[in-house]
Amino acid sequence: xxxxxxxxxxxxxxxxxxxxxxxxxxxxxxxxxxxxxxxxxxxxxxxxxxxxxxxxxxxxxxxxxxxxxxxxxxxxxxxxxxxxxxxxxxxxxxxxxxxxxxxxxxxxxxxxxxxxxxxxxxxxxxxxxxxxxxxxxxxxxxxxxxxxxxxxxxxxxxxxxxxxxxxxxxxxxxxxxxxxxxxxxxxxxxxxxxxxxxxxxxxxxxxxx
Amino acid sequence: xxxxxxxxxxxxxxxxxxxxxxxxxxxxxxxxxxxxxxxxxxxxxxxxxxxxxxxxxxxxxxxxxxxxxxxxxxxxxxxxxxxxxxxxxxxxxxxxxxxxxxxxxxxxxxxxxxxxxxxxxxxxxxxxxxxxxxxxxxxxxxxxxxxxxxxxxxxxxxxxxxxxxxxxxxxxxxxxxxxxxxxxxxxxxxxxxxxxxxxxxxxxxxxxxxxxxxxxxxxxxxxxxxxxxxxxxxxxxxxxxxxxxxxxxxxxxxxxxxxxxxxxxxxxxxxxxxxxxxxxxxxxxxxxxxxxxxxxxxxxxxxxxxxxxxxxxxxxxxxxxxxxxxxxxxxxxxxxxxxxxxxxxxxxxxxxxxxxxxxxxxxxxxxxxxxxxxxxxxxxxxxxxxxxxxxxxxxxxxxxxxxxxxxxxxxxxxxxxxxxxxxxxxxxxxxxxxxxxxxxxxxxxxxxxxxxxxxxxxxxxxxxxxxxxxxxxx
Numbered sequence: 001x002x003x004x005x006x007x008x009x010x011x012x013x014x015x016x017x018x019x020x021x022x023x024x025x026x027x028x029x030x031x032x033x034x035x036x037x038x039x040x041x042x043x044x045x046x047x048x049x050x051x052x053x054x055x056x057x058x059x060x061x062x063x064x065x066x067x068x069x070x071x072x073x074x075x076x077x078x079x080x081x082x083x084x085x086x087x088x089x090x091x092x093x094x095x096x097x098x099x100x101x102x103x104x105x106x107x108x109x110x111x112x113x114x115x116x117x118x119x120x121x122x123x124x125x126x127x128x129x130x131x132x133x134x135x136x137x138x139x140x141x142x143x144x145x146x147x148x149x150x151x152x153x154x155x156x157x158x159x160x161x162x163x164x165x166x167x168x169x170x171x172x173x174x175x176x177x178x179x180x181x182x183x184x185x186x187x188x189x190x191x192x193x194x195x196x197x198x199x200x201x202x203x204x205x206x207x208x209x
Numbered sequence: 210x211x212x213x214x215x216x217x218x219x220x221x222x223x224x225x226x227x228x229x230x231x232x233x234x235x236x237x238x239x240x241x242x243x244x245x246x247x248x249x250x251x252x253x254x255x256x257x258x259x260x261x262x263x264x265x266x267x268x269x270x271x272x273x274x275x276x277x278x279x280x281x282x283x284x285x286x287x288x289x290x291x292x293x294x295x296x297x298x299x300x301x302x303x304x305x306x307x308x309x310x311x312x313x314x315x316x317x318x319x320x321x322x323x324x325x326x327x328x329x330x331x332x333x334x335x336x337x338x339x340x341x342x343x344x345x346x347x348x349x350x351x352x353x354x355x356x357x358x359x360x361x362x363x364x365x366x367x368x369x370x371x372x373x374x375x376x377x378x379x380x381x382x383x384x385x386x387x388x389x390x391x392x393x394x395x396x397x398x399x400x401x402x403x404x405x406x407x408x409x410x411x412x413x414x415x416x417x418x419x420x421x422x423x424x425x426x427x428x429x430x431x432x433x434x435x436x437x438x439x440x441x442x443x444x445x446x447x448x449x450x451x452x453x454x455x456x457x458x459x460x461x462x463x464x465x466x467x468x469x470x471x472x473x474x475x476x477x478x479x480x481x482x483x484x485x486x487x488x489x490x491x492x493x494x495x496x497x498x499x500x501x502x503x504x505x506x507x508x509x510x511x512x513x514x515x516x517x518x519x520x521x522x523x524x525x526x527x528x529x530x531x532x533x534x535x536x537x538x539x540x541x542x543x544x545x546x547x548x549x550x551x552x553x554x555x556x557x558x559x560x561x562x563x564x565x566x567x568x569x570x571x572x573x574x575x576x577x578x579x580x581x582x583x584x585x586x587x588x589x590x591x592x593x594x595x596x597x598x599x600x601x602x603x604x605x606x607x608x609x610x611x612x613x614x615x616x617x618x619x620x621x622x623x624x625x626x627x628x629x630x631x632x633x634x635x636x637x638x639x640x641x642x643x644x645x646x647x648x649x650x651x652x653x654x655x656x657x658x659x660x661x662x663x664x665x666x667x668x669x670x671x672x673x674x675x676x677x678x679x680x681x682x683x
Contacts, residue, residue, distance in 0.1 A: 113401065116378055128371065135364070144360060151367055158371060162378040170263075170326035170388075174370070177333040181363050184340055188356050195352055204353040207431045209493045 002042050006123050009035045009157075010101055013130045016150065017097035018090040022080045025146045026068045032153050033064025043120075043160055054168065058175055059156070066179075067149060070186045074142065078193035085140040085200060093137060100129045120161035127154030139201045141189050148185070152178060211260045211321060214248045218314035226307035229300045238285055241310045248317065249278045256678070263324045263389075268678035269457065269527075270320035273450040276531060277320070280447045280538045281313050283653045287439035287542055290650060294549065297345075305345050305437075312338035312443070319451045325373055325388040328455060329366070332419060335451055336362040339444070343436045354431040362418055365425045369415020369455075372408040376462075379404030390458055397466040406468050410475060412459045420452025421502075422509045423482040430503065434496040434554060438545025441498055445505055446538040453512075453530060457683055460516065476517035481611070483510025488614040491621040496554045497544050500625050501537060504580050507618050508533045508588070514611070515595045516683075522598040523680045528668075529591040531676070532661045536588060539657030540576040543569065546650060547629070552640045556625060560634035565641055568648045570630050572655065577626045579658050581619045587665015 108122030
């Protein structure tokens, strides 16, 4: 079951690399949030109810519902339907993300460490790299925000790969930080849209020497 | 005590933010400063005491908090002048004070964090507060700087978190992870060296933004160009303590493992690149605060190089960091006066400063001597000692290369500062507003520069012992 979920997650990464519609980005993040919850649910079978509740809050509620709602508001506020801002073609982006996926799984397969779960490690690295690639290849602050959230999803998968847990209080503090950070980033994307009448990152170059 | 301090700070910040009243702002920041001084007094008396399991008043943290408190008092004083002069809406002023209170509180919590996860959480907290402060003037350039600061900082801190995950993987145990620094140092020699190296690099990259060194040094540079001047005094000095603490912490873990030499090489490369980038970038800057920003990149690069030379050089690195903090906060406050007089931070809009405001011009010249580590600056002593260590431990070409970079930095910074003093502005449409400037505003700058001279050339015995205690911790 977990393998099917991982493959589904990998497919969302491929779709993220080729789509240009902002609605699709948000839908893909919702799907990723649900997949992360299911992966965590099946993986953390022996975990207590309190911890399970926290995972539910972090994945399904935050990543699957709250974050997409914030993004949808940002999208509507800035009248963003499509972001044709990639510096490479969709085909080349597909090749790059495909290559990253293959490399990540090769790396995971060759990682001989009994304390790391290779299947999660591979998809985690691929997700983090895809998030970073989205940020680097696109010239729109909205897409940068999507890339940041994809990186955060990759970090969640990496924490599953490592299999270690931090004390709940630290987990909660980290969660609050990420939540406030997202709200703040959303607010500033709106400000960029309002002030510059567009969310392309090219507008943000007045401070260059 | 620490949790009471943070809880009360949070409460004051929330009240100030919600009430949006000038009197409450004054009362709130006054109460917070009293709390800050009380905390400082308490930690000085309780060095090495642990609190709540996740915090400890280690000597280095106590030293950094003291620096932060001194600069905080001056930042608050100059913030009052800045806000009164600008006559911003009360709501904006309330956001400013609330964000400043939380920034200082998060900084102190980071200094005393005994757990890597806690350190990370409060470090991210400083990013959130900083974004509100950088955005204060609500202009296009501040929006640009804020977006870059908050986005790149968040990304850098996310990378640091990946580093923490690799560190937990290296611990080779399942279940709840003990990320206390004492435990990590104890376990370091048993850790998987590959994971330890990967985590060190990622954590270093993540913290480099806060410290202001290669590769994420750019985060601070744009913010410094447009943030309110009292805030730049804080970003350019005390806030760097947060990144410094983070890097010292991870270095202390890896330095007891088999990867110690490798980690020192990473610090050495990052340090050399920082100094080199500062030398190159200084040749083409457009804003005065960027001059100090790249100067900080240079000084902190030197500190990384000195740390990489081993324990015998730690004292020099720490003294350099302390003196640099006071020197930069003083000069940033002077930059604030230059901004207020010429209405801009742009180099092309300022000139003839010696005729416009002689007291400020004198302060700027002294500031240039101080930050360029020329006598009578205390940084002159630490740089001499640093180069003594570099020439003793590393190939001669490295010392010569660094000296060449420093020569370029002194040349370019001198060109901008003496151009400001004696040449007319290159832009035709410029303004000069000296009526609002008080000579007494420069007193704080002279006090800070005086500290750099005094602590460098005539360090008091208690300061010397304090530094040695902090070096033991490193």
